[in-house]
Amino acid sequence: MNARMSRSYRWLAPAAAVVAALLLWQLVTAGGLFRPDQFPTMVDTLLALGKAVATPAYWISIGSTVQAWFLGMVIASVLAITIGSALAFNDFAFRSAASVIEIFKAIPAIAILPLVILVLGSTLPMKVFLISFGVFWPLVIQVIYGVRSMDPVVLDTARALGVRGVRRFVVVTIPSASPYIATGLRIASASALILAVVSELVGGAAGIGRNILQAQNGGMTAYPVMYAYLLTAGLLGIVLTGAFFLLERNVMHWHESQRNIRSNAEGALK
């Protein structure tokens, strides 16, 4: 009983906050604080969103953005995990590569967008390259630190048990570094979405970003549509973050942090 009560309360508060924010939006726009050419009303925007949701173009644009996000994430993760682990195990390689990685990490991925567009055009490969490039550097640093911070007892145990090569990498190194990798992936997921939208907005590739640009070019009447796509990008971000949250909770259920979260939650329900 008690548990169910507090469960519904937990949903109630954020839902109320969202409703309050929407009402405030309606108030400041319909009340005349903003003109419709600056900021459309909430009702107009939601109507535009409702209309857009019914069209296949809307879903195709989301599909293109998610596709680029997914491919970019997969490529960056695979490269970061293999290259990062290789660098972490070799002190000389790590020292040599560290400064190069720091420099590349400092380059905003968007700065290379003009170059990438020149070479690859407004295409899916252009988006995927930009996302992989932008996400790889911070991720590879997380992997290196994750592997290097491995408990020496964990490694000694693997050696004592005769666990070697690929098996050691898969069942010992990766799980041991996984808390770092998970954090890296969660942050990478958010920046990958930003890069996807930017590459569409600036680079003109198909996706949510291009639809925002087209709505902007459509003049004042299309402003609610533009805002509808902005909302869509935000919602997509929430969905992806939520997916990572669930993934982490399932894959990392054995980790101390997740165990603590579980026992704290149990304590809170008492």
Place this chain on the structure above:
Amino acid sequence: MSQSTVSPTPSAESRAAGSEVLSVEGLRKIYNEGKPQAKTAIDDVSFSVTKGEFVCIVGPSGAGKTTLLRCISGLAKPSSGKLAFEGAPLTAVPDQLGLVFQDYGRSLYPWFTNAKNVGLPLAARGVPKAQRTRRVSEILASVGLGHVEKQYPWELSGGMQQRVAIARALSYQPDLLLMDEPFASVDAQTRFDLEDLILSVRRDLGITVVLVTHDIDEAIYLSDRIVVLSGSPSRVREVVDVPLGRQREQVATRASDEFLGLRRHLLDLVMPHAPHAA
């Protein structure tokens, strides 16, 4: 009692006659060798372990016991000296060596269930899955754990976790079991239980055991011979025979005159203020 061929208190001759599982000759370990902060952890240690023997290594804290164990297990490279496992020079961890660490909380992998932890060395040795599952249940039962296969190590008590770690080290039937202060992190009662578990495992499997401990009573209770180390940098102060026979019992053995006599002698050797101290 598969070890009836080995006498409870091997004399020098019988040791020489029996097959040597481990031999350590003039072992020396210097950390940061050749650098200003060089530190000699082990100065000169020699001893050997015969098949079926239970040998404890004791010494004051900071005597380099763990360093010694890392060297003789092949985890660390000695600076000089000769190490041999079953007659072959020891360069890496031998396949037929089982190792149990003090810190079971770090040595058992929390991302694996108990069954997967115990089955890991078997998987690494290419044992097929069905056979592995059978062997894992068998070995867990032999250390007194039933039905923990699907649980995770962190769901068990400390004593049970160390049992899982022991089961893992025994799962591939090693010839030598090396243990580094295996019972230092459990409570006194659990400690007695685990000591008796190791003695019974050793009786049943006829396995050779080398155990590092700082606890003199534990060393006397468990071993056939005790290698006493000096303080850092370590040397062998004395090798003490423990003529207590194969059958040991926590209360009676620890109260016996032989036990108390050995205890006095060992304390004398290990205590820093003792007249023998160098």
